[in-house]
Amino acid sequence: MIRTVAVVGAGTMGNGIAHVFAQNNFEVNLVDVNAMQIGKALQTIAKNFDRQISKGAVREEQKKEALANISTFTGLREGVQDADLVIEAATENTALKLKIFRELDDSAPGSAILASNTSSISITKIASVTRRAEKVVGMHFMNPVPVMKLVEVINGFATDPSVTHTVVELSKLLGKVPCVVNDYPGFIANKILMPMINEAISSLYEGIAGVEEIDTIMKLGMAHPMGPLQLADFIGLDVCLSILNVLREGFGNPKYAPCPLLVNMVTAGRLGVKTGEGFYTYTPGSKELVVSGRFLK
Numbered sequence: 454m455i456r457t458v459a460v461v462g463a464g465t466m467g468n469g470i471a472h473v474f475a476q477n478n479f480e481v482n483l484v485d486v487n488a489m490q491i492g493k494a495l496q497t498i499a500k501n502f503d504r505q506i507s508k509g510a511v512r513e514e515q516k517k518e519a520l521a522n523i524s525t526f527t528g529l530r531e532g533v534q535d536a537d538l539v540i541e542a543a544t545e546n547t548a549l550k551l552k553i554f555r556e557l558d559d560s561a562p563g564s565a566i567l568a569s570n571t572s573s574i575s576i577t578k579i580a581s582v583t584r585r586a587e588k589v590v591g592m593h594f595m596n597p598v599p600v601m602k603l604v605e606v607i608n609g610f611a612t613d614p615s616v617t618h619t620v621v622e623l624s625k626l627l628g629k630v631p632c633v634v635n636d637y638p639g640f641i642a643n644k645i646l647m648p649m650i651n652e653a654i655s656s657l658y659e660g661i662a663g664v665e666e667i668d669t670i671m672k673l674g675m676a677h678p679m680g681p682l683q684l685a686d687f688i689g690l691d692v693c694l695s696i697l698n699v700l701r702e703g704f705g706n707p708k709y710a711p712c713p714l715l716v717n718m719v720t721a722g723r724l725g726v727k728t729g730e731g732f733y734t735y736t737p738g739s740k741e742l743v744v745s746g747r748f749l750k
């Protein structure tokens with residue numbers, strides 16, 4: 454039975470994951486090496502609860518109870534020693550994740566399930582550095598976690614079916630919709646999404662259409678809530694590039710080769726929303742979608 458959930462990494466995804474577990478009455482240990490990130494995460498969680506309260510989805514009482522369910526830690530060992538489930542949501546870097554999983558294996562109870570929220574790193578590889586590969590699984594939440602319904606549950610090569618089952622039932626308990634997939638590069642979400650984004654960037658690069666036209670066609674023609682170029686800005690162009698490289702290397706197939714325009718934009722530091730410019734420019738406080746001057750005809 455899962456009662457205490459340790460969330461390792463208190464960034465964008467970690468704070469959202471902590472939010473939904475705390476809201477559903479789990480004890481949450483939120484762990485980050487950076488104390489400032491923990492402070493920021495608690496503020497974000499409170500702000501997101503306020504938004505839910507203003508929409509009438511949550512009562513003030515529930516916010517208080519949820520926040521009281523969260524304990525914070527800067528030390529991994531202390532943060533995971535009583536956990537039934539650990540969800541790692543630290544920076545997307547293979548060496549870092551392998552190091553964290555070695556430490557988790559040493560510090561978390563032997564019975565604990567170790568999950569990773571990685572977008573692209575092999576669960577089988579992560580599991581291989583532990584002595585409990587059968588208890589290692591992927592739990593890929595989507596951003597923003599309190600809003601997005603999907604949890605892509607990833608079976609590593611050695612994951613025990615009972616572990617997958619536990620994680621599936623747990624996701625349902627959080628009000629999410631779990632979908633189980635097998636561990637291959639990009640899983641399903643990114644194996645399909647990233648080539649679409651890459652194709653949109655290639656179409657811009659080849660001069661077939663402009664930023665606004667590409668995004669409008671996909672929004673109005675395919676009923677996507679956001680065009681692929683805007684979505685790429687939102688995800689971060691550096692993240693898109695790194696996932697495309699994982700797909701190309703993992704499948705050994707040049708069809709995943711990132712468009713040279715994407716490579717150039719990342720090299721030039723135009724990473725999308727987080728740097729204020731990608732295919733669009735972003736002004737703090739403004740919701741207006743303005744195409745970057747670079748791509749105006």
Ligand SMILES: NC(=O)c1ccc[n+]([C@@H]2O[C@H](COP(=O)([O-])OP(=O)(O)OC[C@H]3O[C@@H](n4cnc5c(N)ncnc54)[C@H](O)[C@@H]3O)[C@@H](O)[C@H]2O)c1
Pocket residue numbers: 461462463464465466467484485486487490529541542543544545546549553570571572573593594595596688
């Ligand atoms: N951002 C997204 O849209 C998204 C969506 C799905 C999955 N993911 C995945 O979720 C994970 C986290 O992404 P993010 O966007 O929240 O990143 P982020 O950069 O916002 O946060 C990462 C956090 O990890 C912390 N961290 C680094 N090393 C650590 C360590 N050794 N121990 C504890 N904490 C450590 C950092 O201080 C930081 O607060 C990544 O694997 C990413 O691929 C991200």
